[in-house]
Amino acid sequence: MGIIAILGGDRRQEFLALELKLSGFEILGFGNGVQPASKSLAEALQTARVVLLPVPATRNGIFLSQSGAIDPLPFSAVLEHLRPGTILLGGLLPPEWISEAERRGAVCADYYLEETVQLKNALPTAEGALRLAMQELPVTLFGIRAAVVGYGRIGSLLCEKLIALGAKVGILARSPVALADAELHGAQTGSFGNGIPPFFSDCRVLFNTVPERVLGRSFLSALPQNCILIELASAPGGFDPELAKEKGLRVLPAQGLPGRFYPETAGGILADAVCNILSANGFS
Template identity: 35%
Template sequence: MASLLDGCPLALLGGDQREVELMRALAAGGARLRVVGLPTDGVPAERLSDPAAAVEMARAVIAPMSGADGQGRLPTPLDPDTRIRLDGRLLSAIGPKRPLFIGALPPALAAAAAARGVRVVELASVDEIAVANSVPTAEGAVRLAMERLPVTIHGSKALVLGFGRCGTTLARLLDAMGADVGVVARRAADRARIAAMGLTPWPWSKLAEAVADRHVIFNTVPAVVLTAAVLAATREDVLIVDIASPPGGTNFEAARRLGRTAMLARGLPGKTAPVTAGRILAAYLPALIRAELERL
């Protein structure tokens, strides 16, 4: 890391234990850090209260992996007295000369950033980070299920909706734990892979049939696929763990009306294994920062 960011001035704005772990690694690699909304105990970093002042001398800005809300607020759970908002003033301070690294931005905020020439890198869409994060995400989703199911994962009937990065890891984990695993996937090639793994493949056209006898359903698809009609086909005691991007893939109002237990579980890497999730960022972010700086 030292060869990549040694002496490079960076601004860190908010975050949780993941960003603390990242901050430690960046400092150890020689980066010069200005930090807002994070504790700096034992880390050689300058702590400021004004985000605009923090980014002023930075070559890149790092915001939380958990992203910003619809009003542009960045989470600061470890420093609750500090408020950080990606408003017009802060976006203008970042400007076109400093890439902004963040988990994800709401569309309106992404448009506001683009209007000010801010180069935004959404880390949740970076393949190497997303694949690595799928492990703590899957473990966190299974932990939630274990806490709420009246039966063990071993021997239970589980269904995974989607066979992307998280869906694949989740299906493998459930299978390793002894569950009877079905996976709903769009592509025929994915369904062939699912069958080759010894799991049960389902096309989306048979979703209502696929959910019928499942004890637990894990959704990874960021579109409403668990509609009222599909939910009505589930067991009365089904547990639904939705790990898709907001608003999730479940009609939660219909689930409540039908008496089905459904939860939207976001940010699982930071909640399940924040140190591991922070080390994932530390492993991949320096090269991403260097690549963006070379483009400027």
């Protein structure tokens, strides 16, 4: 089937590698815990027909995302050894990385943007957010006020699970359809166009799922100081964390919870997406 080189990442890559091996692919790792491991980046890329970058591919636009005490791996080094015709896959690939790789003859795809990945990732993200809240709150979720900003895949799951745990849930969203659905599930609701919702005043935990700055100074000022803000959305996030801290609020960055708490589940989800992309590109 040809060799797949898996570069960088975290424990998700180890489980991704195991799933791909079960599907019959030959795997070679570098800059992570994937086995068998290549002795060098050049060796890993010399024979690989497919190169898998992590998700997110990078956190700073220069180096691949990696966990643990591993020498940083710059994308420029990957480009140096990338062969024409190689299939390059990654999660949340920067557009400039895609352009640079395609100029060298690579075929690029972002496996994290696959609809199946987005759908399947919602559950471990929601469960991870609840796990984080239960770890950090000094009270049970039962009976407290919890706010969820956004009502997409993750927000709706959070609403459902919080209500099942006995929390009093408030949903802040834009869509009238989303707000109606939240009300049918037993949540209080508020719209961005109607000012600050009353459930902000006694909220003990707020989960943001909206990747844009929708919570400004007035919203943050309405929250009690014992409220914990859990940021689930990608950059720039739903609020300014420094402004929140100025208001005395505790902020918990919580991006990438599937990989952090459930790497086996997350790795399996990524493996399915990779197999689908490779099949569509005639790789066997």
